[in-house]
Amino acid sequence: MARPLSVERAEVSAYTVPTDAPEADGTFTWTETTMVLVRIWADGQVGTGWTYGSVATATLIRQTLAPMLIGRPVTDIGRIWPDLRIALRNIGYPGIGSMAVSATDCALWDLKARVLGLPLHRLLGAVRDAVPIYGSGGFTSYDDEQLAAQLAGWVHDDHLTRVKIKIGEAWGTDQDRDLARVRQARDGVGDQGELYVDAIAGYTVAQAVRMSYALDTLDVTWFEEPVSSDDLAGLRRVREGCQADVTAGEYGYSLDYFARMAEAGAVDCLQVDATRCGGISELLRITPLAAAHHLDISGHCAPYQHLAVLAAVPNLRHLEWFHDHVRIEQLFFDGADPPRDSALHPPESVGNGLTWRPDAASPFQVF
Secondary structure, three states: OOOOOEOOEEEEEEEEEEEEEEEEOOOOEEEEEEEEEEEEEEOOEEEEEEEEOOOHHHHHHHHHHHHHHOOOEOOOHHHHHHHHHHHOOOOOOOOHHHHHHHHHHHHHHHHHHHHHOOEHHHHOOOOOOOEEEEEEOOOOOOOHHHHHHHHHHHHHHOOOOEEEEEOOHHHHOOHHHHHHHHHHHHHHHOOOOEEEEEOOOOOOHHHHHHHHHHHHHOOEEEEEOOOOOOOHHHHHHHHHOOOOEEEEOOOOOOHHHHHHHHHOOOOOEEEEOOOOOOOHHHHHHHHHHHHHOOOEEEEOOOHHHHHHHHOOOOOEEEEEEEHHHHHHHHHHEEOOOOOEOOEEOOOOOOEOOOEEOHHHHHHHEOO
């Protein structure tokens, strides 16, 4: 019997890209976004995975995780993944630790598919050939003209039928402007489009409940993180008081987090981020957990990292077409094709179908 192919080399790098304009949501402002990229080699093939976060994530991968991969069989992800997690036991798994494992795990899955000569979504057991997306941005730092331009780009240029804007400005202290922007977005997307809002935990529970009444009149159908995702009782109270689907989960770093959220009846849809939760391996465990609670999954950001695995999720709602990450991924990768018919379509080429462009990325390298 031939010996299985083994990992020969693993490298990590990081790239910081300025935003195209100052950006803010209800609780945070930023002017740049950092991608941490993992590349793993075996038999002339290279697998690629990434996350978005601190450069410290890259340091953790280089010092702790990457050396563990050398010599491990490429196809043994089910054995490698628990070892990556246990290696962080005394360092700290949630947060940066989970993001480090996520990027590494996604690279391993891409490498496995390439070594086997399969598209990644086929290896994972695709159940669809298109992944629905929604436009996401609408930052509170945008003026009316910037918001109108972004909405027009999504609706008229990209033909998206679902869009999301940020509200909860300045920790919920400017609800009049929040509602004015929601009205503008409703006008921009039209009566037939779906309108979503994201407060990024900017409101108190009472504020969110009151705000939900106004959002109902504007036919908002998705109210994301109206209060902190750690306040499960508060999320449930908001959910019980509004017509829109209440959702959260993007800051989930483990299966247990999603189990608690689902069991609390706190949300109508679980947001999951493969670049944070533990990678493709953990997302594939979260999916049946959600299904057991009759919940859909929505992919959070990093659209081209999520595309293959979400094509294999039966209980999928949609994927976030997030402005910052779209800019970076389309710049850094060949094969990051634009959406068609309000969806992304996983390519039939091997792996995730992407080819890294070092010429485009190198000006932004910080690690």
